[in-house]
Amino acid sequence: MAGILVYALHDGEGNFNKNALGAISKAAELGGELGGEAAALVVGDVADDACASLGNYGAAKVYRAKDVPEGLAPPIVDAMAKVIQDEGFGYALFGGGLLGFEIGAGLTARLSAGVTMEVTEVKVSDGKLVAERPILQDSQIADVGYVAEPGIIIGRLNAFDANETGGSAEVVDVDVELSPWSSKAKLIQRGEQRGADVNIEDAEILVGGGRGLGAADGFKLCEELAESMGGAVAATRAVVDAGWYPYAAQIGQTGKTVAPKLYLAAGISGAIQHKVGMQGSESILAINKDPNAPIFEFSDLGVVGDLHKIVPKLTEAIKARRG
Amino acid sequence: MKICVLVKEVPDAAVQKRIDPDTMRLDRSGEKNLNPFDTHAIETALQIKEGGAIPVEEVVAVTMGPDSAVRALHKAVALGADRSVHLSDDALVGSDVCATGYALAKVLEPESPDLVLLGQQSDDGECYTIGAVVADHLKMPSLTQVVKLDVADGKLRCERQAEYGYDTVEVELPAVISVGDAINEPRYPSLKAIMGAKKKPLDAKATADAGIDSGMVGEPGSKTAVLALNPPPAKQAGEIIEDEDTNETVEKIVAWLDERKLL
Numbered sequence: 397m398a399g400i401l402v403y404a405l406h407d408g409e410g411n412f413n414k415n416a417l418g419a420i421s422k423a424a425e426l427g428g429e430l431g432g433e434a435a436a437l438v439v440g441d442v443a444d445d446a447c448a449s450l451g452n453y454g455a456a457k458v459y460r461a462k463d464v465p466e467g468l469a470p471p472i473v474d475a476m477a478k479v480i481q482d483e484g485f486g487y488a489l490f491g492g493g494l495l496g497f498e499i500g501a502g503l504t505a506r507l508s509a510g511v512t513m514e515v516t517e518v519k520v521s522d523g524k525l526v527a528e529r530p531i532l533q534d535s536q537i538a539d540v541g542y543v544a545e546p547g548i549i550i551g552r553l554n555a556f557d558a559n560e561t562g563g564s565a566e567v568v569d570v571d572v573e574l575s576p577w578s579s580k581a582k583l584i585q586r587g588e589q590r591g592a593d594v595n596i597e598d599a600e601i602l603v604g605g606g607r608g609l610g611a612a613d614g615f616k617l618c619e620e621l622a623e624s625m626g627g628a629v630a631a632t633r634a635v636v637d638a639g640w641y642p643y644a645a646q647i648g649q650t651g652k653t654v655a656p657k658l659y660l661a662a663g664i665s666g667a668i669q670h671k672v673g674m675q676g677s678e679s680i681l682a683i684n685k686d687p688n689a690p691i692f693e694f695s696d697l698g699v700v701g702d703l704h705k706i707v708p709k710l711t712e713a714i715k716a717r718r719g
Numbered sequence: 720m721k722i723c724v725l726v727k728e729v730p731d732a733a734v735q736k737r738i739d740p741d742t743m744r745l746d747r748s749g750e751k752n753l754n755p756f757d758t759h760a761i762e763t764a765l766q767i768k769e770g771g772a773i774p775v776e777e778v779v780a781v782t783m784g785p786d787s788a789v790r791a792l793h794k795a796v797a798l799g800a801d802r803s804v805h806l807s808d809d810a811l812v813g814s815d816v817c818a819t820g821y822a823l824a825k826v827l828e829p830e831s832p833d834l835v836l837l838g839q840q841s842d843d844g845e846c847y848t849i850g851a852v853v854a855d856h857l858k859m860p861s862l863t864q865v866v867k868l869d870v871a872d873g874k875l876r877c878e879r880q881a882e883y884g885y886d887t888v889e890v891e892l893p894a895v896i897s898v899g900d901a902i903n904e905p906r907y908p909s910l911k912a913i914m915g916a917k918k919k920p921l922d923a924k925a926t927a928d929a930g931i932d933s934g935m936v937g938e939p940g941s942k943t944a945v946l947a948l949n950p951p952p953a954k955q956a957g958e959i960i961e962d963e964d965t966n967e968t969v970e971k972i973v974a975w976l977d978e979r980k981l982l
């Protein structure tokens with residue numbers, strides 16, 4: 397019975413990650429087709445109720461490793477490997493996210509298992525799972541199969557939707573012996589918010605700024621443009637890591653997912669990890685001086701040119717237009 | 720301490736990458752370069768060495784790849800690595816992530832590094848995973864996407880962005896760290912260093928020299944198989960405006976926004 401084990405990432409306060417819930421729903425759907433069950437692994441001292449609530453997304457069973465800390469991959473590799481081996485799971489599935497990549501990779505080594513990443517869809521073929529994995533900057537989609545079980549699947553952010561089906565999962569506690577090297581990394585601080593707490597999720601119009609702005613100062617151009625349209629300003633990880641703009645404004649894999657009416661990208665290359673957070677926007681307008689920038693592959697209007705020349709004039713024109 | 724940096728040769732950014740439909744593998748003909756993400760890992764190693772918080776005896780560049788991959792090693796050495804190791808063997812062709820991570824760990828093992836550094840991703844494979852695979856084989860703690868790294872008291876203090884914001888993590892050595900591209904601005908090699916790169920020691924190894932079980936690498940050792948390649952779902956191509964006269968460009972943008980009732 398090829399069951400699927402999903403890692404249920406949480407924030408440490410019993411709130412499960414939306415992408416982990418999506419992965420559970422996907423596992424339940426696939427498990428139905430494979431004739432196996434979907435289960436989840438939760439680490440940390442998460443309450444019975446919270447664990448059982450994963451049944452609402454399709455988990456039949458929840459394995460809880462109370463003494464394994466959340467937030468760093470190596471100890472969770474120990475926990476996942478133990479449950480997969482003891483219970484004979486055929487697959488491990490991860491929703492989009494950084495820890496999923498790290499844990500999935502560790503499991504690959506530990507179990508000598510095949511791994512696929514950035515997976516956008518999973519299907520069943522001849523009683524086995526096949527992962528759809530976009531490659532070469534999303535220019536092709538490879539169907540990747542597993543030579544043997546277990547197989548490890550790391551989803552792309554927002555690839556799997558969470559579906560509430562009702563139900564409650566059986567919670568089983570597991571004891572995990574940590575590998576000696578697993579406790580050699582310690583979280584000193586988790587989830588620090590850097591910079592102002594801005595709200596971008598409710599904006600209907602977002603002006604996103606990237607490294608093409610040239611300096612922190614460049615964000616003034618975005619702010620003025622956003623103000624002229626009654627929108628808010630968002631950012632890429634590159635500029636957030638550089639300290640140009642607050643983390644709360646970051647879009648993408650380790651930031652927020654948005655779907656405004658208009659996303660206007662200024663000086664943003666359109667890396668996959670940024671795209672996954674904004675591709676649901678109704679209209680996408682990109683200004684970039686590089687005609688080969690990937691963002692032009694998925695924008696509705698692409699403007700090839702220098703944003704420093706275009707944006708100020710655009711702001712003036714919009715102000716004049718709106719009176 | 721000894722730092723090993725994993726580097727990879729990848730098709731140059733300007734080359735249109737394609738998959739060879741016969742082998743289902745990346746067509747590696749054409750101009751190649753050192754994976755740009757790996758230059759950040761080399762720079763990190765050099766900054767630790769130059770920083771003086773901990774004495775660094777050696778920075779060793781390590782790669783697995785075909786004969787041509789020596790050029791990536793020469794570039795790594797020109798940037799400042801002291802020597803390099805090249806794992807190359809026909810038996811390795813077609814290795815997936817599982818097989819590549821195992822092979823790289825086997826080459827690293829005899830080096831007994833205190834720190835292994837990697838880039839955040841290979842420009843061609845975009846797997847983001849090799850670091851954590853290598854780490855588990857080497858039985859070392861690991862962290863990826865590190866954008867700030869300090870060494871103090873023989874430990875690493877790392878910062879990186881994960882799902883809920885910035886994490887600060889203390890990692891004991893030996894360890895495997897993948898660095899993000901925001902960690903530093905890599906230096907350019909001097910002309911003298913480029914000229915001298917070929918004279919620095921380069922250790923060429925085949926799988927047998929590294930004690931690699933040939934059944935665990937290459938196509939026979941890979942645990943995944945590409946079954947088919949398909950084009951992505953068709954998306955209507957967007958309109959493109961080249962900015963020649965900015966006033967005109969702006970007019971067109973405003974008209975486009977107007978049409979969509981966005982103003």
Ligand SMILES: Cc1cc2nc3c(=O)[nH]c(=O)nc-3n(C[C@H](O)[C@H](O)[C@H](O)COP(=O)(O)OP(=O)(O)OC[C@H]3O[C@@H](n4cnc5c(N)ncnc54)[C@H](O)[C@@H]3O)c2cc1C
Pocket residue numbers: 494605606607608609631632633634635646647648649650651652662663664665666667668669670683684685686689701702703704839840847864900
């Ligand atoms: C695991 C992981 C998670 C990640 N998470 C995220 C995430 O959550 N969010 C995110 O955004 N990224 C994320 N990234 C990083 C992502 O891969 C890219 O590095 C990042 O999005 C690039 O940001 P950018 O577009 O600002 O910079 P760049 O890629 O450097 O692009 C700058 C662009 O500006 C253009 N430009 C330069 N000057 C001008 C000018 N004068 N006028 C017009 N255009 C100009 C250039 O042509 C270029 O295309 C993640 C990466 C990894 C590996």
Ligand SMILES: Nc1ncnc2c1ncn2[C@@H]1O[C@H](COP(=O)(O)O)[C@@H](O)[C@H]1O
Pocket residue numbers: 725726727754756757760781782783784819823836837838839840841842844845846847848849850
């Ligand atoms: N064949 C290889 N030889 C040496 N290092 C590699 C190889 N493949 C990947 N790496 C390293 O692993 C990092 C991540 O690559 P990837 O997991 O393929 O995205 C790269 O930045 C390199 O540092």
